[in-house]
Amino acid sequence: MPDRIATTVDGRTVTLSHLDKVWWPETGYTKGQALDYYAKVAPVLLPHVAGRAASFIRLPDGVEGGTRFYAKHVPPGAPEWVSTIEVVGHEETRRQVDVDSLATLMWAANLAAIEIHVPQWGTDPDAHDRLVLDLDPGPGAGMAECREVALLARDVLAEDGLTCVVKTSGSKGLHLYAALEPTPEAATSAYAKALAQRLERERPELVVHRMAKNLRAGRVFVDWSQNASAKTTAAPYTLRAGPEPTVSAPVTWAEIDSAAELTFGPAEVLERVARDGDGFAPLLAARTTGRLP
Template identity: 50%
Template sequence: MPADRFKVEVEGRSLELSNLDKVLFPQAGFTKGEVIDYYTRIAPVLLPHLRDRALTRIRFPNGVDGGSFFEKNAPAATPGWVRTENLPAPGSSKGRETIDYVVCDELPTLVWLANLAALELHTPQWKIGAHPDVMVVDLDPGAPAALKQCCQVALLMRDRLVADGVEAYPKTSGKKGMQLCCPIAGTQDADVVSGYARRIAQELEHEHPKLIVSKMAKNLRPGKVFIDWSQNNAAKTTVAPYSLRAQPVPAVSTPLTWDEVQAGAAGKRPATRPYTAAEVLRRVAKQGDLLAPLLDGGPELPAR
């Protein structure tokens, strides 16, 4: 076996790891070995959010400064022990009717994916064969608006959702924006969930027209926060909590407390820069999984 490859056992599964010294985040000198280490250590809180969900990966074989590609289909050399599910592929760019998706239910699969430089992990809002059990709205700032304004909109949206009995849990996107994740009953289809999210976004836009936009046209976004309600569409996925992001540093989509969002709305952290892998590991050691309530289900969304 070449010197840059070696076999490991992970929970009884045999894997071959390679090129662990390869730098995937050049600005930070963060290597593939460190990516694997991060995903191994964050697995206890990450895996519950991936379990039973079709996984889309964004792979960066030459690091974040090199090329990348989306991967939905299980690659040809997928080990036999990796769970795959053949599922319909709405919106497939290659015109496929179905795709053999990877499902990341266990640590060996997560380590295998990290070794493939699958830095970003994205999931739909529903488990396989089920209706959406999470509603997600993406808050995307149009410059000069930034994360500070996203936090302001997040607070407005939280209060509006609470009026309907819907709890929202915030996280950073790991890039310039953030998301609100809401546990729901899993009894309504994606069109209902997307329609509800759109209705709330339009209400808030009407009430705060200088801060919020609900339409997708990019020419409307400068200086405002776009509430992207379409994340609940059947063809959409959202970056998973605790996933790395392809940024100059190993940034992470990071769950937040509402106190932190309040501080961000006032211009303090988290409005300054993304949280990194090392910071997120420390946060989880102290706080646990702030998004654990998403795993417990929630209410049905109100009818119009």
């Protein structure tokens, strides 16, 4: 296979390189296979990242290579057609990539942007349109405990009129989302923290709302801090850079309420999408209707 291949994607010329490079040595999964996955999953991935300032975890030498870095700024040499978003922060103003097209997705993936992360807002950091809870099991806890906490959190959100969807983190936990009408950062974070504290009060043996490691044994940390404007969360359908290629994949509440396996590789996710469509579609449909109490 040639080292570099120029191809046309949505009318844009994208040069792909070293497609036979192995990115996941444990399984032999290559860069070319990863790019093929992103090309095929793009119809359901793009709606969840377009219009948001993307951050990437880039691993030029694969998941076991020595180089791994978190990239926020638009990299030098980016094509002029790549859409960007200006993000005004407390310490700097920067331009970040807006993954709003298949061409941009393929360009970024070719740069070894294995993981795509996005914030809970679009162009205005103080207008959040998503609430997120990151369920992270501590030592001695696992997916079974995360499932239980997810169901508890879903019911609290439902009491407050918020529709909740859930996906795997692609690692060991779960991510819960609820769509919001544009809501200030402070209000979103305060609500998420209060919800995590309520779950801890009601189930102290199962839930902790603080990150301290000495508190987390056998419990699930409900990370409400992901609602800060400066934070990002792994995007729906992104690959994760673990020992094996896994995906942060939407799952159903029936799967959460059962003992179904909740680890999915790229091929499994594509099969699920072909069968069921976008499991996170409700997050898009409800974007302007969710209101915090």
